[in-house]
Amino acid sequence: MKFNNILVSQNKGLASITINRPKKLNALNKETIEDLSNVFQTLEEDSNIKVIILTGAGEKAFVAGADISEFAHFSVNEGGSLARKGQEMLFNLVENLSTPVIAAVNGFALGGGLELAMACHFRVASDNAKMGLPEVSLGVIPGYGGTQRLPQLVGKGKAMEMIMTAGMISADEAKDWGLVNHVTSQEELIPLAEKIASKIMRNSLVAITAAITAVNANFEDGINGFDIEIEEFGNCFGTEDFKEGTTAFLEKRKPNFPNN
Structure with missing residues (x-):
């Protein structure tokens, strides 16, 4: 499988997807969302794939947000269509995948990046990770499921605070709040995700x-x-x-x- 914005590898039932736009801090543009949607559907249909790990290229970011330049001048209808299409094409798809998906959050997971991580079945993070939904600082709200999934994970009050302040929380805070399951070093992040994946693959x-x-x-x-x-x-x-x-x-x- 070859894509412009993501890398895919497979090894003994484990598939790894790396969002590969490091110069843009792996920001989600239209093409990347389409690539991710296609690869998740392809892996879901592959009976040899038992678990999927999703991460970002480089050491700075999982996904630092959406590519704002693509929708800065959208109308009301275009904005609504953007959110609906994105949710259906990728975020809801990942959440309801029958193949377990682990998000390995290796740095900034902001806006659409945190929304993508939350759509995965659970999350592990490197100790340098920062997470947040800064959309209100741009005059908009999360549109890829953030207002729904964040309260499910951290509770209504914490979610309201994160969304309203547009602030970032550390990996340790995210673990304390239940947003991520484990925090480890950058070097041990993928090995930890792989270790958890191997435990999953032993079961039915x-x-x-x-x-x-x-x-x-x-x-x-x-x-x-x-x-x-x-x-x-x-x-x-x-x-x-x-x-x-x-x-x-x-x-x-x-x-x-x-x-x-």
Whole structure:
């Protein structure tokens, strides 16, 4: 797979996506969003890919925001269309991917960059990372799901403060607030993400997909997450992975999941 703004590598079921615009601090422009959408869809359809790690090129930024020059002169309708298309094309796509996605936040994750990290299933960060949603300083609000996902992760009050002040928080603060799961050095960031990915890949990927569906259901309007959990739990009983997992447990051996 070749793209203008991202790099993709694969190794033993693990795919790594690197947003590669270091001179622009990996800012999200239209082409990059399209590239990311295409690569996530391609990897989702590849049965050999078990986990995806998303990061940014260089040591300064994961994604420092959206490319403001592309929409500075948009009309009301164009602005609304930009947000809707971006959410549908990339951010909602990532959140609902059945393949686990880990964001490895290696520096600034601001605006659309933090929104992209929040769309991933969870986040690890380097100790130099800075995160924030500075949109109100530009006279606009987050448009790629930031006003919705940030309160889910850190609570309404913290989210309101971050959005209203347009300030940045450190990696340690992000961990304390529940925005990221782990903080480590820049050098150990990708190895840590890979270590977590290897743990994920030992388990039933069929069950993990069901868990993603159930967890996400709790945040959908009009959906009873408990009902979805019951449905997905029941569906697991009809899978080969369930048969192998329970048999291996009873036989006191490690499972060899057929769908892994």
